[in-house]
Amino acid sequence: MGNHLPTRMTHLGLTLRLALADLRFERVASLCQIIGLAALLVPLLILLGIKNGVLTDRTTALLQNPESLRLTIARTAAYPRALIDSLSGDPDVRFVAPHPVVLAVVSDFAGTAPGAPVVPRVSLLATGLGDPYLPADSAAPGPGEVWLSASLAGGLGASPGDRVTALMPPKSGEPDGGALDFTVAGVIPAGTWGRVGALLNEADLFLIQDWTDGHVQGADLDPLRGNTTPRETFPSIRLYAASVPAAFRLVDRLAAEGVPVGASLEEARALADLDHALTSSFRVVAGVGLVGYAAAFAASLWNNIGRKRRAISLLRLGGLGRAPAALLPVLQAAGIATLGWGTALLTYAAGAHLLNATLGPSLDLDGPVTRLGPSDIAASATAAMAVALAASVWAAIAVTRITPQQGIDDG
Known part of the structure; x- marks a missing residue:
């Protein structure tokens, strides 16, 4: 050889x-x-x-415009915590969080200093790690913390570390509205979220909604923070897909599980x-x-x-x-x-x-x-x-x- x-x-x-x-x-x-x-x-x-x-x-x-890959849940129902946990572990999901209603949760916002400006009808969302509106590697706000959109921060003249207050209008027949204080954890960069809005900890958002629905009483909501019963079901879900193909797979998955999705995916489809x-x-x-x-x-x-x-x-x-x-x-x-x-x-x-x-x-x-x-x-x-x-x-x-x-x- x-x-x-x-x-x-x-x-x-x-x-x-x-x-x-x-x-x-x-x-x-x-x-x-x-x-x-x-x-x-x-x-x-x-x-x-x-x-x-x-x-x-x-x-x-x-991908830089989170709204392009947002999936809207079309109907209010009792969605279990297990569904949200399952979605959070799905690689097709960029971010998921519970939401109190199909429509936006709103309140007025004001600075805590005397004579501070008031910004009306601020959109409120629950946030967490991986939220597409938060800067990369940013910590999600804990109870009592809030991230402000650039337009809201400008309207309030607020910056990280300042104190602001969410103001809810008085209920029918009651003289006083509700108030919940926050520390500004950060300001969302301009262009990331075009609305006048605030990102809250999940518990704070549902506390505001509970007060609006009449489930809790009192004008000062600060003592109630952390004293509410943990929830196992949620009326709606805030959901964002990780990519264009993932958005269509998620629509199919949710439809198979009986969750109606009114996704607006024109840009993704194009x-x-x-x-x-x-x-x-x-x-x-x-x-x-x-x-x-x-x-x-x-x-x-x-x-x-x-x-x-x-x-x-x-x-x-x-x-x-x-x-x-x-x-x-x-x-x-x-x-x-x-x-x-x-x-x-x-x-x-x-x-x-x-x-x-x-x-x-x-x-x-x-x-x-x-x-x-x-x-x-x-x-x-x-x-x-x-x-x-x-x-x-x-x-x-x-x-x-x-x-x-x-x-x-x-x-």
Whole structure:
């Protein structure tokens, strides 16, 4: 076995040199095949790059707007704590929290200093870790703490550490309304939440709603904080999906569990339709182009073997084995694929730069119009090599049928 290995390596080296020499000799035909492969790959790379660039930008914008992936529970019911716990562990869920009613909970807000301004009809929501309105890595407010929207903080002139008060209007027949004091834990960045609103601890939000519904009494609600009975069911749920596909899966899951969802997913649906259209277009163009090129390339390699049948037969007669001889078209195809792919990548880089410079400003994208990641580049190289090697199979089989005797007979 040790004596056979050097011989095999020698034959393989000889085959490689012969394959490269033939490519140089047939330089015009080789150049045409390289250009042909590059001409096929460049549009595919640009189409894939545009798909990645546009979709990445649109998806990023969508995820930065939590309302785009908010699922609205359409009916008030007694939703168990177990459902909320189950949703919080679902990877399709970005954030979930209980909510007292289908519509918004509102109250007035004021600073605690004398003569402080009052901001009417502030929207109140229960919050927690992972709330899309809270800055990343921010701690959720505990009892007695509140995060203010930028517009509410501006209206109150409040900043973190200040004291503010939620004011509920008097009930029918009663002289005084309710009040619940808070410490400002933080201010939500402008543009994240466009409403005049406040994010509260779950217990504080339900305490305000209980007072509004008449379940608790008294004008000062501060002593009641922490003294209410823990809830096991909730009238509604505040729910946000983790991604566009996740939103549609959640709608199906909740519908199967009997939870009606009035999701407003127009932006998500439009993005999904765009993804489907671009993906389908890419697959059709790539499939037709690669199959067509493979067929033409296979015919070219087979024709080249037919023209050089006598030369290959003489090489066989001189001691070149059948397997090394069969590698001739395979190595040629691999060389053409490598050069064609490299040419395509360089051409794509130039085209991408031009597209980003000309179309980027008009499309108002935050990132480049077209982009390819390392996995995309690796996939394109794999596809080019796979097509070339598949095309070489026919020619390799033809080589195995050439015998040394044919060289003598033809001579």
